[in-house]
Amino acid sequence: MPVSTTAPLIVFVNGYKYVDEKADPEMTLLVFIREVVGLKGTKLGCGEGGCGACTVVVGKMNLRTKRPIHYSVNACITPIGAVHLKHVITVEGIGNVRRPHAIQSALAAYHASQCGFCTPGFVMSLYALLRNNPKPTEHELEETFDGNLCRCTGYRPILDATKPFACPMGSKCCQNGGKGNGDDCKPCNSDFEYDPSQEIIFPPELALILDGGAMKLSVFRGPRVKWIMPTSKDELLDVLRMYPNAKLVNGNTEVGIELKSGKVLYDVQVYLGNIQDLSDIYFMSNGMQVGANVTLADLQRALKREISKFESLPCSYQTRSMEAVESMIRWFAGNQIRNVSTWAGNLATASPISDLIPVLSVCQAQLTIHGKNSLRRQSVKDFVVGYRKTTLRPGEAVTSIFIPFN
Ligand code: FES
Ligand code: FES
Numbered sequence: 551m552p553v554s555t556t557a558p559l560i561v562f563v564n565g566y567k568y569v570d571e572k573a574d575p576e577m578t579l580l581v582f583i584r585e586v587v588g589l590k591g592t593k594l595g596c597g598e599g600g601c602g603a604c605t606v607v608v609g610k611m612n613l614r615t616k617r618p619i620h621y622s623v624n625a626c627i628t629p630i631g632a633v634h635l636k637h638v639i640t641v642e643g644i645g646n647v648r649r650p651h652a653i654q655s656a657l658a659a660y661h662a663s664q665c666g667f668c669t670p671g672f673v674m675s676l677y678a679l680l681r682n683n684p685k686p687t688e689h690e691l692e693e694t695f696d697g698n699l700c701r702c703t704g705y706r707p708i709l710d711a712t713k714p715f716a717c718p719m720g721s722k723c724c725q726n727g728g729k730g731n732g733d734d735c736k737p738c739n740s741d742f743e744y745d746p747s748q749e750i751i752f753p754p755e756l757a758l759i760l761d762g763g764a765m766k767l768s769v770f771r772g773p774r775v776k777w778i779m780p781t782s783k784d785e786l787l788d789v790l791r792m793y794p795n796a797k798l799v800n801g802n803t804e805v806g807i808e809l810k811s812g813k814v815l816y817d818v819q820v821y822l823g824n825i826q827d828l829s830d831i832y833f834m835s836n837g838m839q840v841g842a843n844v845t846l847a848d849l850q851r852a853l854k855r856e857i858s859k860f861e862s863l864p865c866s867y868q869t870r871s872m873e874a875v876e877s878m879i880r881w882f883a884g885n886q887i888r889n890v891s892t893w894a895g896n897l898a899t900a901s902p903i904s905d906l907i908p909v910l911s912v913c914q915a916q917l918t919i920h921g922k923n924s925l926r927r928q929s930v931k932d933f934v935v936g937y938r939k940t941t942l943r944p945g946e947a948v949t950s951i952f953i954p955f956n
Contacts, residue, residue, distance in 0.1 A: 557768040561633050562753045563587050564643030575770045575777030575819065578806075579633055580604045580625035583640055591641040591670045592625055595699075598807050599624040599887055602698035605671040607678045609637035609752050611760050613826060618752040621847070621889040622678035624697070627806035628890070629799070631770050631777045631821055635760060641670035643750055644677055653677055653715075656742040660711035661703075668700040672708060675885065680715060680744050685723035688716045697884020714742040765824060779821045783828055783920070786820065786947060791922040793818045794944035800843065801890030803883070804899045823890070828949055837954035838872070842894035842947070849893060850879040868955040871913045875953065878909045894948045897930065900938045907934055915953045921946045 559573035561582070568587065583592050583606065595603035604625040609618045618637070645651030650658070653676050663669040672695065679686055679694040686694070691712040700708060717723040767785050770777040778796070780786040790796060797816035799805050800823055808814050822828070828843035831852045838856075840849060853876040860866040882888055882896075882905045896906045897917070911931040919926050922945060930951075933940050942948070 556771045557634075559630065559634055559770060560756075560759070560764075561630070561635075562637040562756050563589070564638070564640060565750055565753055567753070567755060573630055573770045574772035575629060575631045575775045576772050576809075577630045578626055579606070579623070579628040579630055579638065582630050583625060583638070589640050589642050593667055593670060594626060595667070595671075597626045598810060599627045599803055599883070600699070601668070602671040602675060602695075602884065602886060603668055605674040605678075605698065605886055606641075607639040607674055607681065608633060609639065611635075611752065611757060613760065613765060618757075620678060620681040622675050622697075622886045623890055624886045627802050629777070629802050629806070629819075629821070631779065632802065632823055632890075634768060634770075634779065635756065635765055637753055637756060639674075639677075639750060641673050644673070651677070652742040652744050653680070656711045656714055657708070659742075660707050662707040662711040664702045668698060668703075671698050672700070676712060676715070678885070681746070681749065684744055684746050685717040685720060686715065687718065687720040688713065690720065691716055694885060697886040715744055774815060774817060776818050777821060778818070779824055781824045781826065783825060783949060786822065786825060786828075787920060787922045787945075789820055790945045790947060793820070796820045798822055798895075798898070798947060800892045800895050801845070801887065803887050803891045804895060804901070822892075837952055840893065840951050840953065842949050842951075843892060845890060845892055846879050846882055846888040846896075847885070850876055850888065853879075871953055871955055874909050874913060875906075878905050881905065893951065897933065897951075898940060898942060898948055900934045900936070900940050902937060910951070910953065913953050914956060915951050917948050918950045918952070919946050920949045 559570040561568050563583065580592060580594060583589050592606055593603040595601035602624065605622050606625045607620050608623050609620050611618050645654050653673050657663055657669060657673065675694050675698050679690065683690065692709060766781055768779045778789050780789050796818040797805060799819050799821050822843055825843050828841040830841045831844055832839040833856050853872045857869050857872050857876065860869045879888065893906055896904050907930060915930045917928050917930060917933055919928060919942065928941060935941060
């Protein structure tokens, strides 16, 4: 598709299809849910990704594995274009007053909601965890709320309401009420059983649309902003040759806040979230290669998995860099932000409060930077040259990073 042709926006919300022929890329997912779809359960609090009141779950088809993945996001800073051909699940989609979801019942039973403003956000954060991990440990349950704030209930009743969903065995849960794993097994039966088989499914119509090859270079044009979505590195570089000064956007966790001030406007924005060939992580004997599209949450999961492989070795230098990076990611914002923001975005914004620039610099990490007809490598230390300044030239994009085991 030429970048002058505009595509209709297709989004599924709680299983229902919405098509907008003239989607304005400046609209956020939160405004779409509340004003266009008319569901008011998802709340607007801070409007900048800090409080979690607007948390919803996004279902996205992994086009390689053909399996959907689910993750929580802050709808207040998610541009509507970022959920094109995705499934959005809001608090109304999982239960209602007559048939509440087990999470909603537990929060009510444990008096974990007072004014209730934050509650839909807490519900959806916990829902995202259970969709991926039906039997989490208590520690995993506590960590799932690191992007949600409550101003009036206090966190003790909220945490207590999550306990019925925990299993001391975590992912090794026998799913059989404490009768399945021999002597080690500890029962985790409770009144609020989470039943994954009853969850809202990925819309079959959307799966069919995606199967038909609908995920391709798309463009949305609003009154002030053009939003371009390439699906491969080559398409990205072609787009950047046409628009060398376009703003690259992925999680929108930095650009979204900038735009909110109203003092800046990026009239051409290129969304990177659909580029599959920049989403890989390779572990080698001397280090790891990470694509620019890898989110912080995916990187953290991959690092944890890899580090655990070295656990039985008494001394393994390979894990030092990995542990250093993993330990920084843990303190990076909340789950909803880490689910969509990328390490490359954090570096490219060259923020003085970047969580990753110091650790990647001392790890002597090397960036790969592509232009349409150019390729160069540079250390993270040399890449950042000042306050919000990098060596990135018009038409270039960071495509991967090599983090050596040193
Ligand atoms: Fe606070 Fe979205 S409204 S994170
Ligand atoms: Fe009031 Fe959480 S219940 S803000």
